[in-house]
Amino acid sequence: MSGPRVGIIGAGQLGRMLALAAYPLGIHCRFLDASADSPGGQLAPIRVAAIDDAEAVAALAREVDVLTFDIENVSAKLLESVVPIVSVRPGPEIVALGQDRLAEKRLFAALGMPTAPHLAIDSAADLATAADRLGWPIVLKARRLGYDGRGQRVVRSHAELTQAWDELGTPPAIAEGWVAFEREVSLIGVRGAQDEIRFYPLTENRHRDGQLDVSIAPYVDDALQAQAESWMSAMLRQYAYRGVLTIEFFLTADGLIANEIAPRVHNSGHWTIEGAETSQFENHLRAIVGLPLGATATRGVVAMKNLIGRMPPREKLLAIGGLHLHDYGKEPRPGRKLGHVTLLDRDRSALTSRLAALEAGLESLQSAGAKSGGA
Amino acid sequence: MSGPRVGIIGAGQLGRMLALAAYPLGIHCRFLDASADSPGGQLAPIRVAAIDDAEAVAALAREVDVLTFDIENVSAKLLESVVPIVSVRPGPEIVALGQDRLAEKRLFAALGMPTAPHLAIDSAADLATAADRLGWPIVLKARRLGYDGRGQRVVRSHAELTQAWDELGTPPAIAEGWVAFEREVSLIGVRGAQDEIRFYPLTENRHRDGQLDVSIAPYVDDALQAQAESWMSAMLRQYAYRGVLTIEFFLTADGLIANEIAPRVHNSGHWTIEGAETSQFENHLRAIVGLPLGATATRGVVAMKNLIGRMPPREKLLAIGGLHLHDYGKEPRPGRKLGHVTLLDRDRSALTSRLAALEAGLESLQSAGAKSGGA
Numbered sequence: 001m002s003g004p005r006v007g008i009i010g011a012g013q014l015g016r017m018l019a020l021a022a023y024p025l026g027i028h029c030r031f032l033d034a035s036a037d038s039p040g041g042q043l044a045p046i047r048v049a050a051i052d053d054a055e056a057v058a059a060l061a062r063e064v065d066v067l068t069f070d071i072e073n074v075s076a077k078l079l080e081s082v083v084p085i086v087s088v089r090p091g092p093e094i095v096a097l098g099q100d101r102l103a104e105k106r107l108f109a110a111l112g113m114p115t116a117p118h119l120a121i122d123s124a125a126d127l128a129t130a131a132d133r134l135g136w137p138i139v140l141k142a143r144r145l146g147y148d149g150r151g152q153r154v155v156r157s158h159a160e161l162t163q164a165w166d167e168l169g170t171p172p173a174i175a176e177g178w179v180a181f182e183r184e185v186s187l188i189g190v191r192g193a194q195d196e197i198r199f200y201p202l203t204e205n206r207h208r209d210g211q212l213d214v215s216i217a218p219y220v221d222d223a224l225q226a227q228a229e230s231w232m233s234a235m236l237r238q239y240a241y242r243g244v245l246t247i248e249f250f251l252t253a254d255g256l257i258a259n260e261i262a263p264r265v266h267n268s269g270h271w272t273i274e275g276a277e278t279s280q281f282e283n284h285l286r287a288i289v290g291l292p293l294g295a296t297a298t299r300g301v302v303a304m305k306n307l308i309g310r311m312p313p314r315e316k317l318l319a320i321g322g323l324h325l326h327d328y329g330k331e332p333r334p335g336r337k338l339g340h341v342t343l344l345d346r347d348r349s350a351l352t353s354r355l356a357a358l359e360a361g362l363e364s365l366q367s368a369g370a371k372s373g374g375a
Numbered sequence: 376m377s378g379p380r381v382g383i384i385g386a387g388q389l390g391r392m393l394a395l396a397a398y399p400l401g402i403h404c405r406f407l408d409a410s411a412d413s414p415g416g417q418l419a420p421i422r423v424a425a426i427d428d429a430e431a432v433a434a435l436a437r438e439v440d441v442l443t444f445d446i447e448n449v450s451a452k453l454l455e456s457v458v459p460i461v462s463v464r465p466g467p468e469i470v471a472l473g474q475d476r477l478a479e480k481r482l483f484a485a486l487g488m489p490t491a492p493h494l495a496i497d498s499a500a501d502l503a504t505a506a507d508r509l510g511w512p513i514v515l516k517a518r519r520l521g522y523d524g525r526g527q528r529v530v531r532s533h534a535e536l537t538q539a540w541d542e543l544g545t546p547p548a549i550a551e552g553w554v555a556f557e558r559e560v561s562l563i564g565v566r567g568a569q570d571e572i573r574f575y576p577l578t579e580n581r582h583r584d585g586q587l588d589v590s591i592a593p594y595v596d597d598a599l600q601a602q603a604e605s606w607m608s609a610m611l612r613q614y615a616y617r618g619v620l621t622i623e624f625f626l627t628a629d630g631l632i633a634n635e636i637a638p639r640v641h642n643s644g645h646w647t648i649e650g651a652e653t654s655q656f657e658n659h660l661r662a663i664v665g666l667p668l669g670a671t672a673t674r675g676v677v678a679m680k681n682l683i684g685r686m687p688p689r690e691k692l693l694a695i696g697g698l699h700l701h702d703y704g705k706e707p708r709p710g711r712k713l714g715h716v717t718l719l720d721r722d723r724s725a726l727t728s729r730l731a732a733l734e735a736g737l738e739s740l741q742s743a744g745a746k747s748g749g750a
Contacts, residue, residue, distance in 0.1 A: 003689070003702065016398070023395060023418055026689060026702030026714075043398055043418050208463060277697060277719075292694040298675065314378070319667040322652060327378065327401030340400075344652075 007064035010071035011040030013328040019283035061086040089288040117177035134177035181250035235349040275302030383437035384445035386415030388703040398654035434459040447524035464617040464663040492552035509552035592615040650677030
C-alpha cells in the first residue's frame with residue numbers, strides 16, 4: 001500500500017470510473033456513500049454513511065492523503081471542516097460557488113465571460129419584474145442544488161412563473177432570460193500541482209429531457225477553443241484549482257455564453273476514456289495527488305451516448321462493431337444513468353453514420369424491451 | 376447483480392487486469408487466491424485459500440457462471456472435477472496439455488507445426504544420448520510447471536546436463552536442441568461462443584534473465600501472420616477452445632518454430648489495453664461468457680516494457696510523455712513483475728526512439744534508487 005490514498009465522497013459512476021483509473025496508477029481510492037452496493041462501492045473500499053455525515057467525512061479524511069468528491073452537491077462546509085487534516089481538491093471555496101447559481105453568474109461576469117441575462121428571485125416582488133427585464137420564456141432555477149435539469153423550469157407567463165416558484169418551494173432562485181443557442185458545448189480542463197494546465201477539446205453536447213444524451217468531440221473551432229481556454233485558465237488560477245474543472249457553454253450567433261461550472265469530472269468528458277491519450281479520470285487523479293498531468297490529445301473523433309433508464313441487452317450492444325460499453329452496475333430506474341457507450345473513428349462523417357445507426361438501434365431495442373417486458 | 380459472474384483462480388496481475396476490464400462490461404469477477412491482498416483481491420471479492428484447495432475451487436465454481444484462471448499451473452484435475460457444476464473456460468484438457476512440455480511438442484507435431492528437436496528425459500540413460508541427438512548447447516526443461524524460465528537450464532556439456540537435471544530434482548524432463556532464432560514472437564488469438572475467432576497481430580518479444588522484458592507490436596509479416604493464424608485456428612477448433620490462447624514462437628531463418636502455448640491472457644498481450652481496439656482481457660471475458668468478440672485492430676505501433684523487481688518513482692514515470700502505467704499493487708521483490716508501461720505511436724521509428732529513451736531512463740532511475748536506498 002505504497003501509493004497515494006484518495007478519499008472520494010460519493011460513489012456514483014464518476015467515482016467508479018475514478019477508481020478504475022486509479023488502480024493502474026497504484027492510487028488507492030476509498031469511498032464514502034450511503035450505499036455499499038453503489039457503483040464505486042462495488043470495486044473499492046467504502047465507508048457506508050450519508051455523504052453529509054460529519055463524523056464519516058472526518059473519518060475518511062483521516063484515512064487518506066487527498067480528499068475529493070464525485071458529486072457537486074457535497075457539503076462545502078464539511079469539506080472546509082476537514083481542510084486542517086487533509087488536502088481537499090478541488091477546494092471548498094469553488095465547490096460552494098458552483099452550488100450557487102447567482103455566485104456562479106457573478107464569477108462569470110467578473111472574468112468577462114458572457115452569461116445569460118438574469119436576476120435574483122428572493123421574493124414574489126422579484127417575480128413581477130422578471131418579464132419586463134428578461135422577456136419570455138424565462139428559465140427559473142433554484143439558486144442551490146440544481147443538477148441535470150432538476151430544480152429548474154422553463155415558463156412562458158407570469159402565472160407559470162409564480163406556479164413554478166411555488167412548486168420549487170419558493171427558494172432563493174434566479175430567473176434567466178432565454179438564450180437562443182445553436183448548440184451546447186463544454187470545456188474540460190485540469191490543473192496540476194505546478195500550475196500545469198491542460199485542456200481537452202471542446203465537446204458538443206445534446207440534451208434530452210434535461211439530461212445529457214450525446215457528446216461528440218472534438219468540436220473544432222480554434223477561436224472558440226482559445227477563448228474558452230483563456231477563461232478557464234483565469235478561473236483555475238484564481239482558485240489555485242487542483243483537478244478537473246468543467247464549464248458548460250451555450251454557443252450562439254454571438255459566440256459562447258457561460259452556463260455553469262462543475263468542479264469535477266463530467267459526463268461530457270466520458271469519451272476521453274477511449275478518445276483521448278489520458279482520460280479525464282486519470283488526469284483528475286494525477287492532478288490531485290501531485291503527479292505530472294497526462295497528454296490530452298485526441299485519438300480521432302468520438303461520440304458518447306448515455307444509457308438511461310433501461311440497459312439494452314449486453315450481447316446486442318457488444319455486437320456493434322467498435323462499441324465500448326461502460327456499465328455502472330446500477331439497478332435500472334426511469335431517468336437513471338445506467339451506463340454509456342463510446343464510438344471512436346478517424347472520420348467524422350463515418351462517426352456520424354455509426355452514431356445514427358446506434359441511436360436507431362437503441363430505440364428499437366428499448367421499444368422491443370418495453371413491448372415484451374413492459375407493464 | 377444482473378451481469379454474468381466469472382470466477383478466476385489466481386488473483387495475480389492477469390486476474391487484476393481481467394477484473395478491471397470486467398467492470399465496464401457489467402461482468403462480476405471473484406477470485407480464489409492464497410492472498411487477500413493479491414493484485415486481483417485488492418479490487419474484487421476474493422475467496423482466500425490455496426488455488427489447489429478442492430473445496431475452495433468447488434465453492435467458487437458454485438458461486439459463478441463461468442470459471443477461468445489467471446495462472447497456467449492451475450490444477451487441471453481440479454478444473455475437471457468442477458466441470459459438472461460450472462462452465463470451465465478454457466477447458467481442463469488443454470490446460471493439462473499446456474502443463475506438459477512433451478505433450479505440447481506432440482500437439483505441435485500433430486498440427487504440422489515445426490518445433491525444436493527434442494527428446495524425453497526420464498532417466499540418466501536418456502541424458503547420455505542427448506548430445507549425440509541434439510548437439511550443444513541443450514536446453515533442459517522439466518516437463519511440468521515451467522514458468523518464466525523457472526525449471527529450465529541451458530547447458531553446454533554432459534557434466535552440466537547431469538548437474539542441471541539433479542538440481543531440478545531429476546523430474547521427467549525434455550532436452551531441447553538449441554534453436555538459433557533471430558527473434559521471438561507470439562500470437563494471441565481468441566475464440567468465442569460461435570466459433571468466432573479473432574487474432575491480434577504477431578508481437579515481437581525480448582527476454583531478459585528468462586523473463587519477458589519488452590514486447591513490440593505489430594510485428595508485420597503477412598505470410599508469418601497467416602501461417603501462425605492457421606495453426607492457431609486448428610488448435611482452437613480441435614479443443615473447442617473458449618477464450619484467449621497464446622502461442623510463443625522462435626523466428627528463425629527457416630520460419631516459425633513453435634515454442635510453447637499458454638491457455639490464457641499473456642504478458643506479451645498487455646499492449647492491447649492501449650494499442651488495440653479491444654484488449655485481450657476484454658476479449659477473453661467476452662469469449663468465456665458468450666458475448667460477441669470485440670475488434671482486434673491496432674491503434675498504431677506500441678511497445679510494452681515490464682517493470683521488474685523495483686518500481687521506479689511514479690512521478691518520474693508519469694512525467695514521460697504518452698506513457699501509460701500499470702501498477703499491479705505488489706510489494707517489490709527481486710525478479711518480481713510489479714507493473715508495466717506502454718508507449719503508443721503512429722510511427723515505428725519514433726516509437727523505437729521513445730522506447731530507447733524510456734529504457735535508458737529506467738536504468739538510471741533504478742541505479743539511482745540502488746545507490747540511495749540499497750543495502
